[in-house]
Each structure stands twice: as structure tokens, then as C-alpha cells.
Amino acid sequence: AQSVAQPEDQVNVAEGNPLTVKCTYSVSGNPYLFWYVQYPNRGLQFLLKYITGDNLVKGSYGFEAEFNKSQTSFHLKKPSALVSDSALYFCAVRDNTNAGKSTFGDGTTLTVKP
Amino acid sequence: ETGVTQTPRHLVMGMTNKKSLKCEQHLGHNAMYWYKQSAKKPLELMFVYSLEERVENNSVPSRFSPECPNSSHLFLHLHTLQPEDSALYLCASSQDSSSNEKLFFGSGTQLSVL
Numbered sequence: 260a261q262s263v264a265q266p267e268d269q270v271n272v273a274e275g276n277p278l279t280v281k282c283t284y285s286v287s288g289n290p291y292l293f294w295y296v297q298y299p300n301r302g303l304q305f306l307l308k309y310i311t312g313d314n315l316v317k318g319s320y321g322f323e324a325e326f327n328k329s330q331t332s333f334h335l336k337k338p339s340a341l342v343s344d345s346a347l348y349f350c351a352v353r354d355n356t357n358a359g360k361s362t363f364g365d366g367t368t369l370t371v372k373p
Numbered sequence: 374e375t376g377v378t379q380t381p382r383h384l385v386m387g388m389t390n391k392k393s394l395k396c397e398q399h400l401g402h403n404a405m406y407w408y409k410q411s412a413k414k415p416l417e418l419m420f421v422y423s424l425e426e427r428v429e430n431n432s433v434p435s436r437f438s439p440e441c442p443n444s445s446h447l448f449l450h451l452h453t454l455q456p457e458d459s460a461l462y463l464c465a466s467s468q469d470s471s472s473n474e475k476l477f478f479g480s481g482t483q484l485s486v487l
Contacts, residue, residue: 291472301376301461302478304375310473349416353472360429361476363416 261286263352265364272340272371278366280335282350293351293361294324294332303349309333320344340371377401379464379479386454387487393464394482396464402477404470405447407439409483422447422472454461454486 262285272278284290291310307318312320324335324345335348350364377398386392389472398405421429422441427455436458438450447464461481 284433293475295478300480302375302377302379302465302480305475305478308473308475308481360418360421360431365413365415 261324261352261360261362263350263362263364265350265367267367268365269368271372272369274342274371274373275339278337278340278344278369278371280348280350280369282333282335282364284333284350284352285331286352287337290331290333291353292324292326293353294318294322294333294335295349295351295363297347297349299346306335324333338370339342342371342373345369345371374481375477375487377464377466377477377479377484379429379462379471381482382480383483383485384426385485385487386451387465388454390454391450391453393453394462394464394484396447396449398445398447398464398466398477400466400477402466402468403444404440404467404474405444406451406465406467406476407447408463410463411425412460414465419449421470428470454484459484460485 264283293308294306297303306314309316309326317323322337347366349366351361353361380395388486404423409417418431419433420439425441443460463481464479465476
């Protein structure tokens with residue numbers, strides 16, 4: 260079985276400060292990890308993914324995430340937050356033995372204040 | 374836009390009605406998905422189609438009936454729904470159903486069952 264945990268329902272940061280949205284996972288095989296963002300009244304949009312290779316993955320809108328195998332984590336980061344980054348963020352995992360089935364976390368609401 | 378279009382955006386139906394949700398993707402993808410997003414619950418995978426064949430039925434009640442007539446179109450037929458079925462229904466597509474492919478989501482249909 261595979262699972263994803265996003266331990267924080269809400270993250271608040273000031274504009275210009277760095278932000279981190281946490282994600283930990285559990286899979287039986289090798290993990291394929293994804294971050295998606297959802298703006299109000301919209302579907303989810305892909306931000307970045309880790310499949311293999313460099314543990315630091317860079318994605319859209321200046322976001323990046325670091326894969327840490329020993330801590331089974333894939334935290335989303337951005338060096339300088341923008342008010343427009345305020346949205347709902349989802350971490351998702353697929354393992355290489357469970358094709359087609361992504362498991363999503365509960366989501367973390369990021370609020371960036373001016 | 375993500376290239377995945379869902380109609381209608383909003384739907385209100387009674388428990389005895391029959392309605393259908395439509396999804397169309399313009400990306401040339403071979404896999405399509407239905408997800409259910411309820412308030413305060415993680416995204417739930419309902420169905421997966423790969424090359425127009427259903428490859429996953431995630432224990433969804435029979436009052437939800439999917440149809441994939443070709444690789445560009447996906448329908449979700451609804452009948453005798455319950456109020457607890459009220460949710461945002463998201464369609465997604467990917468190049469194929471393998472584990473490392475990212476998902477492209479539509480904006481969803483917000484369904485209210487009275």
C-alpha cells in the first residue's frame with residue numbers, strides 16, 4: 260500500500276520570505292513523487308516531479324522540492340514567496356509497482372501575506 | 374489552460390435524476406481518469422482508462438458509470454445519486470498510465486445532489 264502525509268493543513272508566510280510545504284510518503288517500491296497546485300475553482304496543475312536522479316528537482320513558478328530517501332520526504336520549497344502563490348498544494352506518490360494509481364495527500368493551504 | 378475541458382462546470386440534480394459529466398482532452402493522451410474531491414477529504418481515484426479500456430475501478434458504487442468512447446473523451450454517467458455524492462469531480466489525462474507520467478486536470482464539475 261502507498262500513502263502520503265501532509266502534516267500541515269495551513270502554512271502562512273510573509274511575502275518575500277522562504278516557504279516550505281511538507282510531505283512524507285510510504286511506498287513498497289521506488290517512489291515517483293509529484294507536487295500539484297490548485298487555485299480556487301480550478302483543477303490541479305502540475306508543479307514538479309521526482310522520478311530518479313538529482314534529489315533537488317526544480318519546477319514551475321520558481322518552486323523546487325528535495326527528495327530525501329532516508330527521511331521518506333519530498334518537501335516543496337520556494338526561496339521567496341509571492342502573494343500569488345497562495346493556493347492549495349497537493350503532494351502525490353505513485354510507485355513503480357502500481358501503475359495508473361496516484362495517492363494524494365490531504366492538501367496544504369498556503370497563504371502568503373503582503 | 375491545461376488542455377482538458379470539463380462540462381458542465383456546475384450541476385445541481387435531484388436524487389432521481391440522470392445526468393452525465395463530460396471530459397475532453399486535446400493533448401493526444403492515452404490515459405484518462407475520474408477523481409472525486411470532497412471537502413476535507415483527499416482526492417479519491419474513481420476510474421482509470423488506458424487506450425479506452427478501463428484498467429481501474431476503485432470500488433465505486435454502480436450509480437456512477439464511466440464511458441470512454443475514444444481516447445479523447447470520457448463521460449461519467451450519474452443516476453440515483455445520494456446527497457453525500459456532492460463533490461467536485463475532476464477529470465485528468467496523462468500520456469499513458471505508467472507511474473512516472475504527470476496528470477493534466479480539467480477545472481472540474483461541482484456537483485450538488487439535493
